[in-house]
Amino acid sequence: MKKVDPELVLELIIEILGLKNCQNSVQIHEPDFVNTNALNYLRDCIESNWVSSSGKWVDKFEKEISTFTGAPEVISITNGTDALRLAFYIMGVKPNDEVLVPSLTFVGTANAISHLGAIPHFVDIEKSTLGIDPILLNNYLENISTKSSAGVINKQTGRKISAICPVHIFGNPSDCVSIKKISDQWSIPVVEDAAEALGSFIGKTHCGLLGDIGVISFNGNKIITTGGGGALITKDKNLANKARHLSTTAKLKHPWEFFHDEIAWNDRLPNLNAALGVSQLENLKTKLALKNKLFLKYCEAFKNLSNIDILKNNLSDSVSNNWLVTLKINLKNSEDTKNFRNKLLEISHQKGILLRPIWKPLHHLPIYKNNPRDSLKVTDNIANRLVNLPSSPQLVK
Ligand SMILES: *Cc1c(COP(=O)(O)O)cnc(C)c1O
Numbered sequence: 001m002k003k004v005d006p007e008l009v010l011e012l013i014i015e016i017l018g019l020k021n022c023q024n025s026v027q028i029h030e031p032d033f034v035n036t037n038a039l040n041y042l043r044d045c046i047e048s049n050w051v052s053s054s055g056k057w058v059d060k061f062e063k064e065i066s067t068f069t070g071a072p073e074v075i076s077i078t079n080g081t082d083a084l085r086l087a088f089y090i091m092g093v094k095p096n097d098e099v100l101v102p103s104l105t106f107v108g109t110a111n112a113i114s115h116l117g118a119i120p121h122f123v124d125i126e127k128s129t130l131g132i133d134p135i136l137l138n139n140y141l142e143n144i145s146t147k148s149s150a151g152v153i154n155k156q157t158g159r160k161i162s163a164i165c166p167v168h169i170f171g172n173p174s175d176c177v178s179i180k181k182i183s184d185q186w187s188i189p190v191v192e193d194a195a196e197a198l199g200s201f202i203g204k205t206h207c208g209l210l211g212d213i214g215v216i217s218f219n220g221n222k223i224i225t226t227g228g229g230g231a232l233i234t235k236d237k238n239l240a241n242k243a244r245h246l247s248t249t250a251k252l253k254h255p256w257e258f259f260h261d262e263i264a265w266n267d268r269l270p271n272l273n274a275a276l277g278v279s280q281l282e283n284l285k286t287k288l289a290l291k292n293k294l295f296l297k298y299c300e301a302f303k304n305l306s307n308i309d310i311l312k313n314n315l316s317d318s319v320s321n322n323w324l325v326t327l328k329i330n331l332k333n334s335e336d337t338k339n340f341r342n343k344l345l346e347i348s349h350q351k352g353i354l355l356r357p358i359w360k361p362l363h364h365l366p367i368y369k370n371n372p373r374d375s376l377k378v379t380d381n382i383a384n385r386l387v388n389l390p391s392s393p394q395l396v397k
Contacts, residue, residue, distance in 0.1 A: 001306035006344035009308065009327070012301050013353060017395050025352035028324060029221045030392045036283060041275035053248070055271030057278055062231070064281050065216070069198075069206040071233035073240030076269035076277075077247055080195040080217025080230035084112035086265065087213045087232055088163060090242050091189040093118045097162040098154055098372060100188075102132055103361040104379050105167045109193050110362050119159065122363050122373035127382055128314045131174020132166045138182045140374050145186075152186050157372060164190050168197035168207045170388070171223070171323030172313040176210035177202060183211070191215070195230070198223050199288045199321035208233045213243075218273075223287060223323055224280035226273040288321055290393035295322040297396075298389060307331055307340075311386065324388040326358070338384050345387065358386040 004012075014020060033039075045051050062074040077083035093099060095117030101109055103122035110120040123140060126133040145152050145161060152161045164183050166174045176192060183190045190211025194200070197207035198216050208214020213236070218229035232243050250264035269277075299310045311326040327344075331337045341357060348355040361383050362368045363376060 001304055003307050004305050006340055006347060009302075009344055010348050010351065010353070013348070013355075013389060014351070016297050016301050017390060018397055019353065022352075025354055026390045026395070027221075027354050027392070028356045028388050028390055029223075030394070031220050031225045031280075032283075032392065032394045033279075034394075036279045038276055038279040041279050042272060045272045045275050050271045053266070053268040053270050055274070057271045057275035058269060061226075061269070061274035061277045061281070064278060065231055065233070068281070068284065069209065069233055070204075071206065071209055071214075071235070073232075073234050073237060075232045075240060075243045075247060076226075076274060077230045077232060078267040078269060079228045080215055080219060081108040081112050082265070082267045083215040083217075083230035083232050084109065084191070084193060084195075085115050086243055086247060086267070087191045087215055088113060088116055088118065088165075090239055090246065091163050091191055091212060093162045094160075097160045098157070099163045099165055099191075100132075100137070100161060101165040102130075102167055102169075102379070103363045103368075103373065103376055104130060104358065104383060105169065105193065105362065106195070106359060107362060107365070108195070109165060109167055110368060113165070118162070120362070120368060120371055121154070121161065122361075122368075122371060122376060122379075124374050124376050124378050125382075126175065127378050128312070129172050129174050130169040130311075130382070131172070131176075132164070132179055133378070134175050134178035134182055136374070137164070137179065141182070141186060147186070152188055154372065161188060164188050164211075165193055166190065166211070167193040167195075168200055170311075170326055171197050171200050171321040172311075173197070173200050173202045173207055173315050173318040173320060175315055176207070180210055189213075194233075195219075196222065196323045197321060199284065201319045202315070203317050206233075209235060212236065213239055218277055218280075223291070223321055224277065224284055226269060226277035226280070229269045229273050229277060231269075287393040290396045291322040291391065294391060294393065294396050295325050298325050302327070322391065324391045327387045327389055329385045329387070334381075334384065341384055341387060353390065355390075356388045358383060358388065
């Protein structure tokens with residue numbers, strides 16, 4: 001098998017994407033409004049004066065997300081981080097509780113927990129899905145916790161473990177079927193961070209609907225965008241009603257009285273953003289097909305190489321939306337791996353092709369370095385090996 005150096009990797013990327021004479025920089029994932037109804041729908045909001053946190057586009061957007069994902073309940077929210085915080089709150093996460101979460105995720109996952117005064121507790125992942133490893137999770141719970149009438153208690157800290165938060169990294173389904181079984185045995189609710197996973201499924205179930213409640217993001221770099229935005233999805237009507245109530249200042253319905261029965265938030269998605277979202281949803285299936293094509297192109301170009309490959313989701317009966325295609329460096333030595341990665345990032349950025357490493361594991365950030373955690377061997381081994389490749393569907397020619 002052939003070995004490649006970073007220069008050749010970059011050449012192959014340029015070739016696949018047809019970027020030889022390209023003057024513009026290429027981001028990892030860019031929005032696309034060409035030939036869409038975006039402007040028409042935004043104009044409708046402005047001309048009708050319905051620009052704020054309710055309106056027909058919000059209703060339409062939620063309905064269409066519901067149809068696409070199969071979620072009986074959809075509540076659109078200002079962004080994914082706020083939607084996660086609301087999900088944790090509704091599932092009963094209280095100040096000083098712990099939430100089990102991977103360290104290798106976007107910082108927003110952990111911040112949403114911290115915003116409630118709770119504590120992210122980092123658990124290890126499985127190296128092909130990059131999601132929480134269910135076997136390690138169960139062993140870890142058996143080692144560190146005890147069941148009591150108040151719930152599952154971390155013996156080391158005395159704090160309650162009040163939720164588990166699997167994340168579908170880069171759109172690759174994490175094994176939430178197994179994780180949900182474990183969570184049921186321990187009676188700990190599952191909040192699924194499906195921020196990156198619109199269009200990803202396990203069996204016929206859309207990611208975000210395998211646990212108790214799930215969150216999708218529509219940030220500018222995600223597969224479709226509302227400018228900024230997110231949504232809660234769930235099968236549970238009671239949870240959905242709570243989410244609607246708490247995201248609209250907990251105001252009781254009345255034509256003129258202001259009666260709020262809880263201290264709540266004001267974070268429903270504005271009509272303007274939802275209108276943009278509806279125009280984006282019209283192209284979602286095309287985007288998914290193009291992204292799959294791009295993923296296969298990368299796989300073909302980087303096959304049969306001894307020191308790198310493309311990360312493939314090997315969870316059975318699952319479909320990834322291929323949000324971000326990821327290059328994996330397979331060198332034994334961790335210094336060599338880091339050097340390869342840094343060189344590749346350096347030369348690609350010089351050419352304006354803005355490859356991106358996976359996030360620094362959160363337990364290496366000063367803000368989260370003292371948080372409770374498992375040994376995180378897989379996380380620490382894999383973090384320096386992963387580089388995201390340009391994955392916008394409009395790159396497919
Ligand atoms: C994007 C993202 C979020 C947060 O979504 P925002 O809409 O940007 O607030 C949370 N978790 C993961 C894994 C994400 O990729």
